[in-house]
Amino acid sequence: MRVSDDDIRDLERVAVEVRKSVVEEVYLAKSGHPGGALSCVDILVSLYFNQMNINPEKPDDENRDRFILSKGHACAALYAVLAHRGYFDKELLKGFRKLGSPLQGHPDKNKLPGIDMSSGSLGQGLSIANGMALSSKLDSKGFRVYCLVGDGEIQEGQFWEAAMSSSHYKLDNLCLIVDKNNLQIDGRTKDVMNVDPLNKKLESFGFEVFEVDGNNIDEVISVLQKVKTIKGKPCAIIANTVKGKGVSYMENKEEWHGKAPNEEEFNKAIEELKF
């Protein structure tokens, strides 16, 4: 079913608010990972505000769809999305990365409602997603599992072990999303350790592969809808994104992978983030 233009506009409005929260979280924490968080905001908003079968009132419902942020360092985005979606008070965002806060530097499933899996050590999320998808099938529950990985992250060998398993067990209730922002800490992914041609690699591992502009909510939603119709194999969405999306001076700059804006930079970012 086509999502109306009005609905898309509403989601885009949410995405702007989420981006403001991300920048504020990192600014107040004086540390964090804004680049990779901003690149995946539109994907997370599409999932949590439109496509996933979830209920913030019942974060532990055993039939809910699951989401795993395998690139756990982008958690400023996940926290902001969950807060805006109503899982917890937005005030908590101000404690991000601080002593005693449930908003840990990387997600802890036991500290905050709505986090389906702890993560932080890269390359592990797809295996966990497979385990959840297998459980869903074993119990005929029918819930779907979404796993977001970074394009640098998939240099980890375990990711490819897991990719084999997704396909071997024909996990058509699993959707892998690659946040392909083409940058990692040491520079451009293609220079550090090339992962391309990613579509061919994932296809050869048995995935039905889709490519999309990952910062375009309209496109992301329509591909997420298409993915639900694929049977007998897992799907992968290569979401082409811009690292630091929405904040001009952060966009496509690897140095914004893991640092916080100062006051002046923060104010500039908030000024820019308007719908």
Added chain:
Amino acid sequence: MDIDNKKATRQSYGEALVELGKKNNNIVVLDADLSTATKSNMFKKEFPERFFDMGISEQDMMGTAAGMASCGKIPFASTFAVFAAGRSYDQIRNSICYPKLNVKICGSHSGVTVGEDGATHQMLEDISIMKALPNMTVFSVSDDIETKWAVSEAAKINGPVYIRTCRAKTPVIYNENQEFELGKAVKIGDGTDATIFATGVTVSEAVLAKEELEKQGINVRVVDIHTIKPIDSEMIVKCAKETKKLISIEDHNVIGGLGSSIADVLAEEYPQKLIKMGINDRFGESGTSGELMEKFNLLSVDIINVVKSN
């Protein structure tokens, strides 16, 4: 103990899994292409729909088990100890122990008693690595009866558990009525000349040593530490107070294993000398299980010598 009634603890593991599977539909078993060796294939035969072979990819297996556990399953992930605790350490740490997921890991083929496969397959550090992880319970089992108890107990614990089993056949020490308790060591005998703390394959050797020493008028007790974590501090201190000599013996590196665990307790609660027998910070090598037990001084005769020496 009947020295001729022998069974490998990996075999007992397989049998125990089948029993658990009959009682609880949430039990699932994963293996990494070693199910014929770890004996998880017994579960596969009985419950094929609940058995998942992950191929030669231990890291993926641990992650998959974690995902299943987060959805209410009770996964038992089995592979050789060297691959379980070694190859997939980071997955066990970050995807199982940190989120405190209900995953049971069985590391079979531990220690030099693996035999001919040699050093690459003889895991001598797993107790050390696994006990250092928060939220982890560590079992190191000595015979058929104890293994079956440990597997059943592991399923009752809500959290990660590591069970260390062996390839070699070892004597059945206990009878069916033996009672075990999590974190409580089993004391065999009341001798006060020495305490021999043992775990895994060395327990039956300690019992043999005890029997032989009795004939010579030396009375020792054996303490089978089947739960390395949480360790039975009370029993360790009691034995330190009641016996003249303290010895530990393990088919594991003396750094970080059973002996170190006991020494930690003694240092804090009742300082006393402990003689640590085991693998002295080196790798194993090829040979039969018996030859290697002899080479690394893990036999009853070695224990007797240490008990009698000054």
